Amino acid sequence: MPYRFTFDLRKLPREFFEELMRVAYESRLHKRFGDIARTLVKKFRIQEFTGLNVNEAISLLEDFLEIQALNVVNRERFNGAKKSGRKVLLLPHCSRKYMDSRCKATFDPSIPTYICQHCSPDCLINQAVTLAEERGYDVYIIPGGSCVPKILASKHYEAVVGVACGMELMLGYQVTRQFGIPAQGLPLLKNGCANTWFDIKALEKIL
Numbered sequence: 001m002p003y004r005f006t007f008d009l010r011k012l013p014r015e016f017f018e019e020l021m022r023v024a025y026e027s028r029l030h031k032r033f034g035d036i037a038r039t040l041v042k043k044f045r046i047q048e049f050t051g052l053n054v055n056e057a058i059s060l061l062e063d064f065l066e067i068q069a070l071n072v073v074n075r076e077r078f079n080g081a082k083k084s085g086r087k088v089l090l091l092p093h094c095s096r097k098y099m100d101s102r103c104k105a106t107f108d109p110s111i112p113t114y115i116c117q118h119c120s121p122d123c124l125i126n127q128a129v130t131l132a133e134e135r136g137y138d139v140y141i142i143p144g145g146s147c148v149p150k151i152l153a154s155k156h157y158e159a160v161v162g163v164a165c166g167m168e169l170m171l172g173y174q175v176t177r178q179f180g181i182p183a184q185g186l187p188l189l190k191n192g193c194a195n196t197w198f199d200i201k202a203l204e205k206i207l
């Protein structure tokens with residue numbers, strides 16, 4: 001039923017809407033993720049396609065839902081910051097095409113980060129680095145999440161994009177929140193110690 005009154009909310013500050021989304025996310029939506037995940041697991045027969053058991057599939061989808069919600073909550077601030085501020089993309093080193101000496105990336109242990117030498121056009125990391133650098137991002141190809149605070153503090157970044165497994169992204173979000181930096185997370189669609197995979201088109205859209 002339509003409202004029986006008229007309204008014009010244009011004079012409300014943008015912070016109000018951000019706060020509204022944040023409160024909705026923290027108070028209510030968040031609690032329903034378990035139910036939504038359970039429904040999606042059943043509907044899309046996730047166990048059948050992935051070999052995961054029910055609990056694993058639900059927990060994975062819960063993290064995906066949470067990341068999507070956090071992305072929505074942070075999107076406006078992130079989009080504003082990425083236009084003019086210093087921005088950074090954090091990539092997982094396990095998505096490199098090769099994990100041995102065939103990967104020609106150099107390694108800077110002081111951060112630590114790999115520096116891609118673009119040896120393989122079909123390497124996911126190569127493609128992501130190229131896309132991000134064209135758009136003005138600094139890029140770090142990191143071996144784990146523990147170096148994230150150091151990276152964020154080192155250059156006073158104002159916007160951050162992270163690619164990692166769902167659990168790492170959730171931890172990463174806590175760190176970016178502490179720094180007050182708007183973030184967008186892209187979860188890996190295939191995890192493991194090597195040959196991990198993320199959707200490069202989805203990353204391009206975020207960048």
Ligand code: SF4
Pocket residue numbers: 096097098102103104105115116117118119120121123124125126
């Ligand atoms: S393109 Fe970069 S990350 Fe990929 S294998 Fe070559 S040097 Fe390593």
